[in-house]
Amino acid sequence: MRSGTNLPRVGGFNRSVILDAIRRSPEGVSRVEIAAATGLSAQTVSNIVRKLLDEDLVTESGRAASTGGKPRILLRTNPTAYFSVGIHIDPDTITLVATDLDGHVRGTVHRRTPRNPSANQVVRQVAQTVRGLLGKAEIPVDRLLGLGVACPGPLDFSRGLVLTPPNLPGWHEVPLVAYLQDEFGVPVALDNDATAAAIGERWAGAGGARTGSFAFLYFGTGVGGGLLLGDQAWRGNSGNAGEFGHVVVAPNGADCFCGNKGCLEAYVRPHAIVAETATLLEKRSASLDLTLEPTKEFADYETICRAAMADHPVARQVIQRAAAKVAIAATTLVNVVDVDRIVLGGKGVRYVVEPYRAAIAEAVNARSIARHARKVEVEPSLIGEDAGARGAAALVLHGAYSPQLATLFSPST
């Protein structure tokens, strides 16, 4: 049953609405402008801003030129009031990013993901890396707002906040969240890496560049997706919405690790791209050869992406085919969720973001059913190839400071 709401909850929600309005105005914003933009009364804005100033989350800095009357004091967020650390567990690489309250990166660490570690090793090693990053970025531990952990789906939230990433046997059932909570005494958020990336993208978009509704298509070792619908993250009933890589693009097609056949991911993940290229190269003359090292799959994948962009005929053909499949899946996605923006990110599109972008933009605006009612913008991510880790850091900021409708209701809702 839907819960009702009450005044204290409304107060907390309006506080996050005002903080979000200030955060989205890097040039500064006055109390009067906030009231106009949010529909809140001058009195409500004034009361809440006073508390934000007391908490040091917001600063007064400068005055706006006025068109008459006294100049208005501008408010800005105080980016160094708090910091967040995001941890992205990918089968290849663990990435840690420290950001300030504005989402600006203050430090980054990449580590090779250990194979078959013990749970004990994992949690201690990650905690140690967090401490190292905080030191390097000169962030005092008492200014750490929280930690975010992102890993590839599917996630099983019903079994508690343990990691169970696919294709990483040693990482199953690792109690990383509980360990980090104990170790640092701050909240730790866990989410699917693509959903985290979508939240990170929303956080990074100054001036409202990433509000509203969009799908974040995340290309890493696998292919994921995160949905922002009506400015709220839609995680789905089990926390596994937006699994873009598991849109079926070839019924009864290639086997996918997920147990289904013909999923997009089975065709376009780095492993598949490397295998397809190798098969095609065998049939061609030696002069077309690419130097691939089968032991370094992701490096090989990037070699192929760069070769495609340099017009290598085999590599170009492989990437074009992949882009065409991504475009078919994106058209289905747009027909199902009806978003007007698609964002591409993750290390998998470092070199091929433009051919993927172009293929998707062409397809969704020529073949989606509502194409006459709205144009879909297709754009590279603002948070780039570390989108998973930056998204993980944003989980903490988002949880504490974004206007979330769920905060209006009691936890039982």
Added chain:
Amino acid sequence: MRSGTNLPRVGGFNRSVILDAIRRSPEGVSRVEIAAATGLSAQTVSNIVRKLLDEDLVTESGRAASTGGKPRILLRTNPTAYFSVGIHIDPDTITLVATDLDGHVRGTVHRRTPRNPSANQVVRQVAQTVRGLLGKAEIPVDRLLGLGVACPGPLDFSRGLVLTPPNLPGWHEVPLVAYLQDEFGVPVALDNDATAAAIGERWAGAGGARTGSFAFLYFGTGVGGGLLLGDQAWRGNSGNAGEFGHVVVAPNGADCFCGNKGCLEAYVRPHAIVAETATLLEKRSASLDLTLEPTKEFADYETICRAAMADHPVARQVIQRAAAKVAIAATTLVNVVDVDRIVLGGKGVRYVVEPYRAAIAEAVNARSIARHARKVEVEPSLIGEDAGARGAAALVLHGAYSPQLATLFSPST
């Protein structure tokens, strides 16, 4: 920018939360139970209930047996306080349904959809049919809460509330909403038929049977879908979310009217089922013949559906193939939106709901990526084959009385 909220808006929202709680308790519910279920204070519940009693929307009827203390007065909705009429424009049939406040049907009219009528003819004819239905169902016009109109997508809300149903040339740009508003002096809501059906399903589900998140797969002359995510209708950015019929099931496959290739609808709509059956029958012995009348496509479709259920080998094969394609599209849908319930409705599944249900249930629970994290229930609709019209009627009730988060914010949000 996200708007804040304030006390009057919260009051209106809590009122709909309480009305919804009463509506969902056909056995009656006490004030104390409402407070417990909604998290609202006893004082808030008491104040709002008093107003609902004054407005005659709710009645006190009987007392619950008590476990001590004085017996508690039970509250029920007053189903005849208001009525709603839903109008479903389908390329074959116009269906009108009058319902009371509980969503119970008080009268139904089916009319053949006129081909190439003038806009003038359409609006006058519909208005006349509404008056006839109100008379037959003995509903006084002053008890009419509003009218709902549902038609197949895509809808173009940016061009105002005019009908522009696909495949019905004479029906384009018909200002039905404005005409009905003038004629009856009540609000008129317009929506996609499948979204309307999803809202109708939520309204019909007593005791919380249809809250939370589900996808309504709507089979009519075409194939549509409506999404309820987190107990809120998700219409998408342009009002065209949930287009289940345009999930691609065969890349570069059959041409679809929407301009894409290989959409589910191109394979499973009645037109396609009839054509495929006719082709297969030509290759078979005459003893397997079905009596089809090419001028009555939907009747032929139903003949095939009934023959399939009676084990006619050709018809059975055609329906099994269709069910398999529906199941592939449903798996993609579940991977994208992560709902734990799928509801099947519309006149297209009158005879084949069970083979479709079984094929979908098998696929989504064996092949969706989060299958280990949750089971997906697949069920026939509660509102049956007139789901479009009953959904249209529910649009009005839903708009006036369901807890909708949007009511917490100013219209600019």
